[in-house]
Amino acid sequence: MFIGSFSLFFLGNWLLVKYGLTNWATRWVPGMNIQTAFNESVFTFWVNPTIGIVIAIGIVPLLLRSKEIVESLRTSYGGRRISGRMIPLKIPFTIFILAGLSSTFLNWYLAPDAPKWIVPLLSIGYPLLGMLVFGRMVGETGFESDIPYFSNLIILGSGYKGYNLWLAPIIMARGTGWVRNFKICQLVKIDPISYIKAYLIALPLALLLSFILVSAFWMVAPIPSSAYPAPEVMWPYSATYLSLWLTRRVGFFQPMTILYSFLATVVVAVILEIIGLEAALIGMSVGIGMPIPSCATMLIAAITGKIIEHIKGKQWWSNYRLSVAGGLAVGEGLAIVFGSGMRILSSSLWLLPF
Numbered sequence: 472m473f474i475g476s477f478s479l480f481f482l483g484n485w486l487l488v489k490y491g492l493t494n495w496a497t498r499w500v501p502g503m504n505i506q507t508a509f510n511e512s513v514f515t516f517w518v519n520p521t522i523g524i525v526i527a528i529g530i531v532p533l534l535l536r537s538k539e540i541v542e543s544l545r546t547s548y549g550g551r552r553i554s555g556r557m558i559p560l561k562i563p564f565t566i567f568i569l570a571g572l573s574s575t576f577l578n579w580y581l582a583p584d585a586p587k588w589i590v591p592l593l594s595i596g597y598p599l600l601g602m603l604v605f606g607r608m609v610g611e612t613g614f615e616s617d618i619p620y621f622s623n624l625i626i627l628g629s630g631y632k633g634y635n636l637w638l639a640p641i642i643m644a645r646g647t648g649w650v651r652n653f654k655i656c657q658l659v660k661i662d663p664i665s666y667i668k669a670y671l672i673a674l675p676l677a678l679l680l681s682f683i684l685v686s687a688f689w690m691v692a693p694i695p696s697s698a699y700p701a702p703e704v705m706w707p708y709s710a711t712y713l714s715l716w717l718t719r720r721v722g723f724f725q726p727m728t729i730l731y732s733f734l735a736t737v738v739v740a741v742i743l744e745i746i747g748l749e750a751a752l753i754g755m756s757v758g759i760g761m762p763i764p765s766c767a768t769m770l771i772a773a774i775t776g777k778i779i780e781h782i783k784g785k786q787w788w789s790n791y792r793l794s795v796a797g798g799l800a801v802g803e804g805l806a807i808v809f810g811s812g813m814r815i816l817s818s819s820l821w822l823l824p825f
Contacts, residue, residue, distance in 0.1 A: 475758025476766040484512050509762045518620050519725045521759060523732030528756055529604040531740040532749075571595035574642040582635035589629055593622050593641050601645030608757050609647050623716045628726070637717055 488496045494515040499508065513521075574594040579587065622643060626636055656663045688694060695702035736752075743749050758766050780788040 472754050472758035472761065473763075473766040473770045475755030476761050476763050477758075478755075479517060479759050480509055480512060480763050483517075484508065487512075487516065505762060505764060514620070517759070518624065519728040520732035522621065522624070523729040523734075524736045524756060524759065525604050526600070526729075527733045527736035527740060528607075528752065529600045531737055531744070532603075532607070535741070535744050567598070568595070570642070571598070574640075578636070578639045578641055582633065582639045584633040585626075585631055585636040585639075586629050589625060589631070589636065590639075590641060593625060593643055597621065597643050598645055601643075601647075605645050605647045606650050608753055609650050620716075627716065634717065637713070 484495065484499070487493050488499050490496075495512045498511045498515055503511075571591070571594045575590045578590045578594070579585075582590075622641060623637075652666060653663050655661075656666050685694075688699070692699065695706055697703065740749070740752055743752050776788065776792065
């Protein structure tokens, strides 16, 4: 992952700026921070190669391992598993198609002037590809990447001249979160059906609590306002980015760049499959969608883990590493809750009229 992120957003960005290639070379200025450089470089160039790379990663394994995939599906539904027998494939697939069609019909109604093929591609086609690609990323690395601005590029490339589709609520869920949760159910021997039932019970309660909490925040101060600096900064930023797409600037959608990156990734993927290093491509593919600090943090954590393993022993680290990670997560969560609470409390006191 670190190699993929470093190659694009350090070496790649440096080469593009040094030789004046692409619009990114004109957007960069000395002193630009990492987050802005990441967003701007992706927005002006890297988004197109990312699409080609992700499509290739989704197609190549299907072609090279078609027999293995078919056989795994047969054995999965015919035998016993840790968490019990699998649900027949036709049930989740039917639910998926019905949900995709519902999203399609809704967005056709909300954007009747848009080409009819765009919404099915985004609501049904992209999630299917995403399940194959990003599900494999989660399975092999524990993390996933994304195709930034994918729907925007498709709408822009279609030649659509209206505005309704840009604001339509197109659902493009890939289901990778469910992949993680079902795997956890499998490991702790919990029936996935029980987890789904619990989720359906908790969902309306969570929605109700979200309305209550947002109302409480609104009672403290309007959103956005100085009491809530994040929306005050990020909402105008998001609106500005959307307006850039609405102006239909020439050069955002580059089909040839997507094609070249697709072909190059196919060649690399085939070579790595032959030599048995196919997992390396997945790791690098995850990295191209993440800023360098995120990947560097995971690299440092991995190196630290190896050092502790060397000092304390492999068995000790295997027994306690999850407890260490859980403690760090709990501590971070408590710190965030405490800091947010103090921020809200100080803001409410400051905004009193006396």
